[in-house]
């Protein structure tokens with residue numbers, strides 16, 4: 713079954729979109745079919761994959777308000793195995809239009825349900841807020857990937873995100889997991905980066921992922937060419953780091969699936 717990963721952190725500029733695009737592209741490059749869903753009205757994932765602004769194109773907004781289904785809105789990209797469900801700035805209106813709507817937190821989950829099994833991974837790029845759009849993503853997802861910068865205020869606001877995840881576990885999404893925390897725009901040369909990394913290790917334990925994404929100008933340039941970094945400069949440190957991140961996450965999921973299967977088997981045999 714397709715695994716859904718939401719890339720979330722209510723802080724802006726921490727590398728959510730860069731992570732969403734390049735992680736999704738790295739899955740696809742590993743021949744793991746992937747759908748990137750742009751859940752941010754700023755639509756940076758959409759434009760970063762080369763889709764120019766087009767108010768006529770079906771988008772996440774249509775999914776949320778129910779004027780189209782996912783099948784109709786999904787588009788292929790330049791990279792084989794990578795698909796996108798684009799966003800448009802009208803998505804900002806969904807936040808308001810859905811306030812009084814029925815099952816308003818379940819709109820994205822319900823919309824993705826019929827298509828999720830067509831993909832191995834579905835990556836959700838969230839807006840920089842804990843708004844109804846992010847809530848929809850956190851209700852739709854299996855796990856949350858949190859990009860963070862190794863800076864003094866990195867943990868600021870994170871307790872709010874962790875509280876939201878905990879609340880959702882107790883209400884709308886009991887199975888919700890934290891996939892991991894990935895350090896972005898990392899500058900290995902500074903003491904500060906090392907100090908903050910130690911702090912984050914204490915706070916997140918094994919949830920702090922081994923793969924670290926360095927600050928790399930190729931990652932910042934690639935979206936202006938409408939390409940993920942691995943199509944723009946595959947040998948760049950940036951592209952390489954996201955390929956490693958995809959591998960690390962695939963290995964984790966594989967291990968988890970194996971563990972779940974072993975537990976099921978054990979339960980089945982002890983019951984017989």
Ligand SMILES: Nc1ncnc2c1ncn2[C@@H]1O[C@H](COP(=O)(O)OP(=O)(O)O)[C@@H](O)[C@H]1O
Nearest residue numbers: 724725726727728729730897926927928931932
């Ligand atoms: N590892 C990196 N190295 C260099 N620039 C980066 C890196 N990650 C992100 N950026 C740049 O930083 C800015 C913010 O990143 P973005 O992914 O858009 O963050 P968010 O989606 O969290 O707001 C963008 O201009 C992006 O190109």
Ligand SMILES: [Mg+2]
Nearest residue numbers: 728729752756
């Ligand atoms: Mg973004």
